[in-house]
Amino acid sequence: MTYSDKIKEVLDGSDVVLFMKGTPQFAMCGNSDRALQALRRAGAPVTAVDVLPDPQIRQDLTAISGWPTIPQVFVKGELVGGADIVEELEASGELSETLRSKLGDGYASARDETVASLA
């Protein structure tokens, strides 16, 4: 099973996916952490995927999303953006709006943070 398949599987199976460098417990990049914190503030049920174990993960992810940088945030399989966008949306309240419209009103109560491993 290639990384592309695994990435698609995670995107299909999880509501909010954050591809990041490191893990939520220990982010290896300030921008990954910025995105994570913004998602936490919005109460999103984050599934975090570490892209560092294999450079190929990053390449396959970029091939799928057409987005060159990490982190990348997906809601219901759709690219929301990188750290700057997520922070901006969170600050303006749009992030919660998007989450509510796509995941339903109770999305924050289902909040749990999980880590998916591709490697």
Added chain:
Amino acid sequence: MRGLEPPRPYGHTDLNRARLPIPPHPLGAASVAAPTAAPQPPRAGYDRRVSTVRLKSLLEDAFPDAAELDVLDRTGGGDHFQVVVTAPSLTGLSLVEQHRRVYEALAAPLADGTIHELRIKTKGAA
């Protein structure tokens, strides 16, 4: 008495073993006939400093109508950048699409690895 040796204009010729490992005095370094380091040729294909000038000209090409266009080297290291673009051509696009335009404009410096980090702030012009 480490470091108190007089500088030796013709290199170290005193072979007294007790004194051999003593390095030249730091303050005397200029007067020591030190071997001059040959200037390093620039490494091919790896220009570490993408100047903000280069990024700015790439963005100006991509957003000729920009009302505001700014590139900031955030750390002074030539690889962490903050880009601000306000342009009418971005009006009506989602943030994802707006950022994509910026990524497209900077595809070359992104692909060759010279941009390590890129922060983007875009707006459609009123």
